[in-house]
Amino acid sequence: MAGTDGNRPRLVVGVSGSSAPQLAVTFLEIARELGTVETHLVMSAGARLSIERELRQDPSEVEKLADVVHDTRDLGAAVSSGSFVTLGMVVVPCSMRTLAAVATGNSDNLLARAADVTLKERRPLVLVARETPLNYIHIENMKRVTLAGGTILPPVLSFYHQPRTIEDLLRQTCGKILDQFHVANETFPRWTG
Template sequence: MTERATRKPRIVVGISGASGAMIGVRLLAALRRLGTHETHLIVSASGAITAAQELGLTRSDLDGLADVVHSVRDIGATIASGSFVTEGMVIAPCSMKTLASVANGFADNLLTRAADVMLKERRRLVLVARETPLNLAHLRNMTLATEMGAIVMPPVPAFYAHPKTIEDVVDHTVGRILDLFAIEHREIVKRWSGLADEFASRRDDDGADR
């Protein structure tokens, strides 16, 4: 059997310096729990600072969540080449600086170089863009990234799931990220199953559309 047939598929996870480090952390934890993929982690310097401030995690804590860890300065790492086969990449959270770098091909570190590889190889790239409100530069960079094939996925909560904790909100985003890679999972996302009968009948009676 070939190496590709025997190894786990690989997925790259980047954590940049936007608020929302918990998204990347819980994504890595979910992937480890599922055990379906080999995870490759890149954390920017600002991403490590944010994780420490928001979650109290050290860089060692973050590194322990992944199978393989790469320095953001190691431009010669395996994931800097399209010949290193992966299923794709998630940057969660994705800062506006990182988004701008990806959108404009400014591959000045391993995080943005790996993202550039995903685009040129036509692999899945998910950018969990974390900023609000958005200015025109943010919106234009999102358009550029989308036109090149990336998926821009702001971590917008689904209130129909009736989240009770911050973890519930984050896990819904994590589950939707896994969906984008067709990674099977259970109990991470409360999926939409249609309106309850009482609400459906009320809608029909009112004859109202959203």
């Protein structure tokens, strides 16, 4: 499961066009801090718009946080193949459009294709679904992804760790994501009883 540097496992990080690209940025920053995984980034066109509008940042700045960047139009990229071994994939945040594409196997871009490959290879797929309230279609799509082996991990606020800043809340969600891939992290104070 070695990455391009020969010793770190690869993790595919998809970013779709939902609100809260701050989650993706924080996740990539933490992954870089930890240095234990090689991140392969795929950003949708919608993600680029969200980054520009919500972060007031050029998407290329976010790309610099990843180890490898793949163009979402490149269906021949390494992450489109099951023979490219990874720990799995996270889509953070995950729009309802991307959720629907994954749930129906509609792999018309690299982000959806990489998610489809992750499921077919029985690797962990974590979708950080960012929408509220949910309608029946959203719930059915979440059910389909879950039955296919994926994990739906909405960025639900928690307060047992006594967050003082938005960054504390973001880091807690990112720590929960990393836990799904068994990547050791201390991004937030854990509940000890």
